[in-house]
Amino acid sequence: MITRIIILSLTLLAATGCSVSSYQAHQALNRLENIGDGKFESDAELTRYYDEIQLVRRAVNQKKYGKPACEAGEGLCLEAIVVTARRREANPEITNNQEAGVDEGDIVKVIGDYLVILRQGQLFSVRYSGDTLQAVDAISVLKPGWQHQAWIDELLVYQNQLVVIGYAYDGVIGEGTVELNILSLSDDGHFSHDNSYVIAAGDYFSSENYATRIVDGELIFNFPMALDDLFYQGSSGPLQFARMGLLPDSPEQPIRWQSLLTAQQIYKPRESSLHPVVQVFVKCPLASQLELCSAVGVITGQYEVTSYVTTQSIYLASQSLRQEFLIDAEFDYYIEDDPNTFVYDLYRIDLDSFSLTNQPINGTPINQFSFLEEGDRIHLLTRRDGSDDELSGIFLYNLARADFGNTDSQPPPVRVAGYHDDDWLNSRFVGDWLALGQANYSGGFLDSNSFVLTLHNIHKQQALELFTGHTSSRLEFVDDSLLVLGYDDQENLLGSIVSLDSNPRILSDFQFTGVMEDEYRSHAFNATRLLEGGALFGFTTRPSSSWQEADDYSEDAEAADLYFVAVDRHHRLSPAGAFHSQQAPEPVAEDCVVSCVDWYGNSRPFFLRGKVYGLSGYELIQGDFFQGEVRELQRIDYRLH
Structure with missing residues (x-):
């Protein structure tokens, strides 16, 4: 089985001075708790922050394994955590995008009279005007002379320009790289290469979401970067965050590098992590061929986070372990038996200023469809599992963007009843309503609750339940109504149409x-x-x-x-x-x-x-x-x- 490998972090510990006392570790924790808010002021401040993280990490390994994290004379100690994942301006939009005005990366797009298709590392153009359906051209996405192993994932188009994003685990610079290839399509449907860029970073892949967007002629994309990888580069000069390199015509020529990010553009975390990850968001005017990009980063405790993009904002939801648990060797990092062990944050990046604000929340979104920006407010559905009845549950937020970070001025979330820790949920904001249901696919995991669709009016204190007779594995907005597709307990696929007026009801169904x-x-x-x-x-x-x-x-x-x-x-x-x-x-x-x-x-x-x-x-x-x-x-x- 071919798997898509995601390298979560590379832990680097100095060869000497590895033994850490409990007092030293707690002093480091105290310093981490007082790093302040906002962005880092300099490379030196970020380096001090990372040194404190390393010190606490040594104490954790020492406590867990009864010995220092590394022995003198061993050089660098490398600890790899590896998982596998199952993995012209007026061009018409043919993609089922979440937000109007925000085009998402996909595998087929339109430029004038041509369809452009991305498959297995190649682009294909097909003329489709009138009754014509004719294959015209094909080209490898990768720059000529730079062929290598890579995953080529998403395609976007702007005017006659094509942007293709991919990822290589052992890229042209010998490490993981996000790869952006810019091509053009001529008026007669033929491709040509323009520029190709590589960014030293982690894999952006998500089984549900998309890494690239176009908003008002600007490319928006994001990727994670483990802080360990940054310091592993070992540069004696300024720290090189998210280095983006323009590939020359030949591998024998040097790559022209620029840094997308400085320490002063990285926001500090509310809670630190043993394995900090910088979530980087980048915007580039496509008219500039990606030469005038802006970036912002925020340190989180997660490699894969949930994001949502509108014409005005980027939202990012993340969770982090509370700092007091960082040196508890008995704590299982991946189990949320006690909801008090985590803190949860919602970040908003303003697309104009590319500045970031933070709002503490309770729980994490189910997916990108758990968000809706409406005017100057953001509606958000979160879920928090655990044994604490007061803290755990499903919550619906209605937050004012202007008051982000001012918790006292924000209304409390509404608790959504009727769901359990082991439920696989699906959600979607449609019209004035939030639709929520179970997304289990197999009959062996279904019960009567699996066939209930809950609807919450996001403007009124109104909620109701509808029994559809099937799960809610897909929720879509169709002809001013809600389409619900799912399975019954015999694994039959069924669909229901639900009205979205003041009195939602099932209008029809079909097997x-x-x-x-x-x-x-x-x-x-x-x-x-x-x-x-x-x-x-x-x-x-x-x-x-x-x-x-x-x-x-x-x-x-x-x-x-x-x-x-x-x-x-x-x-x-x-x-x-x-x-x-x-x-x-x-x-x-x-x-x-x-x-x-x-x-x-x-x-x-x-x-x-x-x-x-x-x-x-x-x-x-x-x-x-x-x-x-x-x-x-x-x-x-x-x-x-």
Whole structure:
């Protein structure tokens, strides 16, 4: 099984002076508690902070293992923590984006009369104007002469410019690098390389969220950087945070480096961590070819955090272990039996000033759909598991942006009842409502509570429960209503349409025969309004007979089917046909180097210029919607043969 490795941290301890007394460790903790707020003032202050963290870390290892963290003469002690993860300006947006005005990275985009498709490290252009569906060009994303092992994940377009982000664990500089490749598409659909950049950093990959956005002509992206990795660089000059290098034409030429971040642009944590991680957010005007980027960082205790981007803000939610527990060797770092052991924070980055404010919260969001910025307020759903009935639970916040950080002026959250620690939840803000339900997929884990959808009005003290008869594995806004897709206790896929007026109710429901969802990312779904009223939506599927073998990240490059459903003016659901993949599963080649697994999926439904499209592996299918049915008009293999 191919896995996507995420290096969480590289712990570096000095070879001498390793033994630490309890008094020294507690003195270091006291100093950490008094580092103050705001940004670090200098490299020296950040270095002192890191020295204190190292001292406490030595004490922890000494207490746990009964000996100093490293022995004299051993040089650097390296402790690696490794996990595997299952992994033209007016261009139309065909991606199922969360926020209007915020385009998210995906695997298919539009530039003029051309579709641009990203698959397995290559870009493909297909002319789609009129009744034409013609493969035009293909190109490797990586800069010529710089081929290496990498995961190429997300594509964005701006005017005729393409931005492709990827990650290499052993990149061109011999360490983990975020890779940004800038290409152009000509008026006749041919690609050319512009610039390629590498950033020494950790992997941004998330199984649900996306790393890149475009807002008003600016590229927004984020990545983690372990503080250990920064000091491991061993530079005798100024600290080089998030070094971004412009690749020259040849590997024999030197890379031109710039530092995206200084110590003075990194915000201090409210609580320190044994393994601090700088979460870095970057914005770059695309007209500048990424030469005029701004960045801001905040130290957290987590490698993977939940973020949400709007046209005005970036939000970041994180949790950290309380500092008094840092040197408790009996504490299991990954178990939240006692909710008092963690603190939780919501950070807001203003997109204009790129300044950061912080608001303490209770718990962590379920995913990026647990956020909604509305005017000058942010609505947020959090969850906190544990044995303390007062602190644990599900909470709904309504926070004023202007009062971020002023806890006394913010209203307390509303507690959401009816859910338990072991529930796998899904949430979505739609209209005036927050929808919340269980997202369990397998019948063996379901009970009657799994089929209840809870709706909370975010402007009034109003809540109600609806029994849908199935789980809430997907929540989508369709034709001014809420679409809920999920499974019953027999593992059948069902859908319900719920009204979003002052009295929400189930308007219709439907059972899908013989299919299950293939991919649960938000981009694997799409919807469009119909001129005659109602809507048409599509999503990726596979035969339900494959349930036991379901694996979103199979080593065999298997393409999904595209299933379409019509919603009439009376909100009734009816099947509208499907595009079935005709591509046989393709085993990953033994010599595969770039993007050997489709971590972001390989299939998408979308709607463009009155036509219905399905991307299914290396097939692109075009159809139309006629008399309640999606009809296939043509399909091509978009690879050039």
